[in-house]
Amino acid sequence: xxxxxxxxxxxxxxxxxPLSTSINVKRSWIMDNLRFIPIIxxxxxxxxxxxxxxxxxxxxxxxxxxxxxxxxxxLDLMGPTLIKYGLLLTGATADFxxxxxxxxHLNYDPWKFMTDNQSQRxxxxxxxxxxxKWRGNGIGEMMMQDVNKSVKSAGCEYTYGLYTxxxxxxxxxxMGNEKVLSSAAYKDLLDSDGKLIFPQYKEHTIVSVRIxxx
Ligand SMILES: CC(C)(COP(=O)(O)OP(=O)(O)OC[C@H]1O[C@@H](n2cnc3c(N)ncnc32)[C@H](O)[C@@H]1OP(=O)(O)O)[C@@H](O)C(=O)NCCC(=O)NCCS
Numbered sequence: 001x002x003x004x005x006x007x008x009x010x011x012x013x014x015x016x017x018p019l020s021t022s023i024n025v026k027r028s029w030i031m032d033n034l035r036f037i038p039i040i041x042x043x044x045x046x047x048x049x050x051x052x053x054x055x056x057x058x059x060x061x062x063x064x065x066x067x068x069x070x071x072x073x074x075l076d077l078m079g080p081t082l083i084k085y086g087l088l089l090t091g092a093t094a095d096f097x098x099x100x101x102x103x104x105h106l107n108y109d110p111w112k113f114m115t116d117n118q119s120q121r122x123x124x125x126x127x128x129x130x131x132x133k134w135r136g137n138g139i140g141e142m143m144m145q146d147v148n149k150s151v152k153s154a155g156c157e158y159t160y161g162l163y164t165x166x167x168x169x170x171x172x173x174x175m176g177n178e179k180v181l182s183s184a185a186y187k188d189l190l191d192s193d194g195k196l197i198f199p200q201y202k203e204h205t206i207v208s209v210r211i212x213x214x
Contacts, residue, residue: 125161
């Protein structure tokens with residue numbers, strides 16, 4: 001299932017979602033094996049299957065417990081830099097630093113959120129993708145509802161994530177109990193030459209850090 005989920009993400013997420021499309025990321029051993037497969041193997045992610053057992057949606061995320069803040073925050077700080085240089089060396093993308101920059105710009109920091117809000121356990125939303133041919137049929141909404149229910153029963157008090165698409169943002173609003181911690185319009189994210197940092201935003205206007213109280 002892990003490899004099938006990775007194949008699904010390369011077909012339905014990385015060439016569709018505004019940030020990864022903008023940095024033109026190519027499939028590489030590093031992206032799969034150092035970044036995403038470890039998340040899937042943690043066992044806190046979800047897939048939706050059709051009646052033939054084929055994947056129609058993937059929701060990657062992880063539970064974060066304040067008890068592990070010291071060890072895991074350090075890994076979270078080091079991980080993106082290692083991946084950035086790995087992707088650069090293998091030619092998978094030269095622009096991963098733009099994603100690191102954006103997260104800093106929007107103060108993306110689930111650990112800080114937990115300490116500020118005295119929360120013991122949250123669920124970080126990392127990726128949500130639905131099969132291209134099934135989008136707009138409520139699968140994304142169903143998955144988000146089911147994931148929220150499941151992680152709430154596992155003790156999570158909030159979900160926390162970066163919402164880059166107009167449709168995932170609509171899902172977050174539909175869940176209710178949501179709050180925007182920070183946001184930016186793609187058209188305002190410019191480099192020092194005045195060029196768009198994420199040019200492939202298409203119909204998506206805003207990128208935001210959002211939480212949902214479960
Ligand atoms: C985001 C995504 C997972 C949503 O999945 P989905 O199954 O299509 O979502 P739903 O059918 O439950 O619809 C969610 C909302 O988006 C709207 N929507 C979905 N597809 C739409 C489309 N093509 N045009 C207009 N609205 C659309 C729905 O109307 C709904 O909003 P509403 O309830 O306010 O009407 C899917 O678009 C996707 O995989 N996108 C590519 C990857 C990506 O960008 N992921 C999110 C990164 S944060």
